[in-house]
Amino acid sequence: MAALSEDMKNRIRAFIPKYPRKQAVTLPALHLVHDELRTVSNEAIVEIAEILELHPSEVHDTMTFYAFFKGEGEKLGTTRLWVCRGLACMLRGAYELIEHCEHKLGVHCGQTTADGKVTLEFAECIGACDGAPACLIEDVHAMNVTPEKADQLITELKLK
């Protein structure tokens, strides 16, 4: 069975006219697949490569450079929760916040909760330094996150 639906393939193809070369669609395609399937399997890589007329190893090479993407054998939870540990966040309690979230979720950074709901990660800097310590929920900033606010966020994410 194909990893990508016909609809996903068409949405990838729709990016092609925007760029002078098909290879430039690699990141948009990886984002599209990763958002929807929460991982990019080897089979998905082969199918992306076919659309972009690349060798699968070229797509794989690009994908693995960005530790952002989860590959074969890894899968994100329903929601990705990043806690920023950049300097501004560290100065305002990020390390304590990471530890708090690890305890609350029962996982270490890089892991997904047993119910598959939340993947906890740390980020190097999410550019939300005016709201330090800050988190990123998928791609939305949560600012000035206290341990209490983190508990509330986690409860909401668990309900998704």
Place this chain on the structure above:
Amino acid sequence: MPYEPVLLARINKPNSGKLEGYRADGGYETIARVLKDKQPLDVTTQVKDAGLRGRGGAGFPTGLKWTFLPKDHPGPVYLCVNADESEPCTYNNRILMEKDPHQVLEGIMLACYAIKSPKAFYYVRYEYGDSYRSLAAAVEELYAAGFLGKGIFGSSFDLDIVLHRGAGAYICGEETGLIESLEGKRAWPRIKPPFPAIEGAFRKPTIVNNVETLACVTQIMKRGKEWFQSLGVPPDPKNPRDAGSYGPKLYTLAGHVEKSVCVEVPMGITIRDLVEKHGGGVWKGRKAKAVNPGGLSMGFVDVNAPLKGEDGKTEYDIPLDFNGPGRVQCLGLGTAAVTVIDDQTSMVDVLHNVCQFFSHESCGQCTPCREGTGWMLKITDRLRRGLGRKEDLDILVDVADRIGIMPGTTICGLSDGAGWPVKTAIRKFRAEFEAAIKSGAKSKYAKSLTMAGAH
């Protein structure tokens, strides 16, 4: 007279990101007028004469960069907008993109007209989801209004803008790393020359400009070069390499300040004024110990160190222009992101955090950077665990000195940037590091955070 913000003038207006609101404030009148009355070279000349220097970190003169494009190239020529703002403590571009995307988009139109580019690739870091959505909505509004595409504003100039999302890698902010990433490859910076202006995105001549720089282009073309030159600081006569620091600038405050805000003031404001007048002072009534004046890679300022030749002044009083931080052994103005560190914070912990960042974000292409940043992380980790050795501080400075671009050991500036905070922290706060080694005390963070398997 207090300075009236221009770049941030619209950010608190309701619907500041909407086309209708932007037009009500005179938006897109400048590009329409320029397309009608001026030649592309006129735009370049005005930006060049205004003395605009890039706001992304390096401070290279923007108009001069545009003139590096080959004169008779058959085309196409591209503009890449660098919105991969990932230097810790920096968020000025985010404010512009989220709150006033049209001001930036008008700057893109003006820049593209100046360099005769039919297409701009707007590279936005992944973490800026709200910026991306704000820009995407703005670009959609422009196409719907007929302001992008074929013959914009009734001229014969065609322009398309393509939004492109990054995937969480600091190195994509380096201009050739950005180009490689845009092309669908790993973001390994390219060996230069050729510089992007000669051979950039898709092997075509390319200009890479920062978001705030492009917002300044809008204002220069709207208000004139004289207005721009009336703000900021003229060149330092004692420094023949200083090209002046003209115009308004966005400064971001972060860390131990009462108010972490993005403020717009003319170039040349001192760190002290910025923190005390705009940041509400150091938090919790404490005192500042160190300041990172412009993003981690710029190094540290020792707030209590006397400023040579200036009675009663300290490094806290240096002006934040392109020339100022260099006077206190920092790399430069950088992104003008000011991070305050209070006197109750351990510089060992701060330096470990910095080394952690650069080691994580080194792209791994050049051995001195890949290994050097990892080596510095290992040593600082040892220090915070209370296992530091007497010779560690000299080794740190030695590694930091050797991995930079100055001896020509690496392709891009990441390793150089990784070295400055190490060199300045050890040189300026050596006594604190020595005391930590002598006491063998563990940092309060030493045992926590396994960070196993994390991105």
